[in-house]
Amino acid sequence: MSATAPTAHDDHGHGHLKLVYQPSLPINNGKLFLWLFLSTEIMFFAGLIGTYIVLRFGVPSGSWPAPHDVHLVEAIGALNTGVLLFSSVTIVMALEAAKNNQTGMAKGWFLATFLLGSVFLGVKAYEYNSKFQHGIYPARPRSLLHEKADIYYLQAARLRLEGLQKHYADAIAAKKLPIPGGGAAAVTIAAGAETAAAEGAPATPEAAPPTITPYLNIDDVTEGKDDPNVQHYIVATNLLNHLVKFAEQVAATDPDPLARRAAMELVATAVYPLHHGPGGHEHFVNALKSEATRLANEKDSLAQQDQALQADKQEKLKQIEEQEKAETKDEAALTQWKEEVAKVDADLAASGLRADAIDGRIQVHGDLAAAQHGLNEAHHWLRLPMKIPSGNMWASTYFLMTGFHAIHVLVGLIAFAVVLPKRLDSTRANLIENIGLYWHFVDLVWIFLFPLLYLF
């Protein structure tokens, strides 16, 4: 210190200043470097945190995900804050001990700091893993987050379910078990409907393929009932046919835009309900009930319509029969009657399809109502796309900020590991002080990140 300190100035009586040259700041070069580095770090993290605040409060009000929506546990964050604060104390204790040449004590405190930093990173890894388990990643293609429930959301859900269906069908075939429901009958209804919806025009009835796989029941399975592949195949197939494709049909053909939106939102809520409160699930179940009532009414009117169509058909068949018997055949009239019968048959087939769709839909309601925390929670292997508004922005900012912080922690741990084998006496006090300054800064950043990410 004395080398850089100015010598006492003497201006007694002479009336002018005698300036003393001071070659540098009164601190050692290492510490000066570290403080310059930290001042750039302040700006670096201020940029990240500032951007986060601006993005967080810039989203439409109420759409930023709540901590529980994205599997953030505040208590774990608070625990990690405590760990880091404690490690800040242990590093100053190490510095104090080193200054007093208590090398054993210094080493002990230093080791404690290293271990606490490792605990912090371990907890962080656990937290990241719990996000990954639920399909929350910073970016596509792994991320399952969708901003809203639109036709692209339904498309993503359908592609996922079709993939699962194929995967489990292959697995079942490999075990030489019969595929429930015949397997091959699983045709896509929505292939035509989807393109129509993308163009914004309702699909024509002809676009619908001829069959709908009925709801598969596990109790009807004769072989391999306990095989998880069979069980998963049944769940995926039912959801594909009676949840997602049904919604795609509505989204493509319903003239009411509110009904289209409601059908798509229902899929999103079934997969991943955003508000986990007890009232939220009740609300969902009530929505299912009202849909069931509506569908039952529709089925009744379909049955009446079918009766009328059947009577009409009998009438027309009789006409044809008479025409065939007549001696002078009116070929033109005969063709016309036949065409009309074909038309009635087409109508009957369409209403039969619709009735099958309604049956399957009402049966799948039971599965949806049973999955109280959403299908993704009920069946972890499903990993269907989830609707979390602003979820992608959340994931980007969360992983970026905690990731940069974790890298800083890692650098600190490396520095600890390098210094730890050395003798920590007063000659190394400056080194320990500099590492400590860096470590305190890492703590400082977390002090702001914790409330901003976990509690805001």
Added chain:
Amino acid sequence: MADHAHSHDDLEHDEHHAPPGSGKYWAVFIALVVLTIISFAVGNSSALRENAPQVMWAAMMAVSSAKAMLVILFFMHLKWEANWKYVLTVPASIMSVFLLLMLIPDIGLRTRHYADDRWLYAAEPAPAHAAEEHGGEHQHSPKEDGEKKHAS
């Protein structure tokens, strides 16, 4: 001259009043833990979150700033450092605040300038204040839009 004398004093100060013993560090640690508990309690108060979220955010930021000051002053020894500390910390802090002020109008308040069309394709419906600003026009447009599509 005054400056010179001042820095001289600081150095004297530095030498004679070196950072205190370990007792003070533990006191600071306890204060930090208590402050963490306070911000945890504030952040988990549903009453505050529902009625006055701004107060909640401001309280948590104030607590964080207090914690940051404790760490900087005691653990990083800035309380006992000479005046050079201002040279290194004040410009960086000014730049940080400047950055925030640059970001807020363009990005932070971006939804205030959304066109009606933009709201139609937003993930969430327009908040009430946006409806007032636009005379509520966009609230009718989705339906009209949908009907037009159906008619075509």
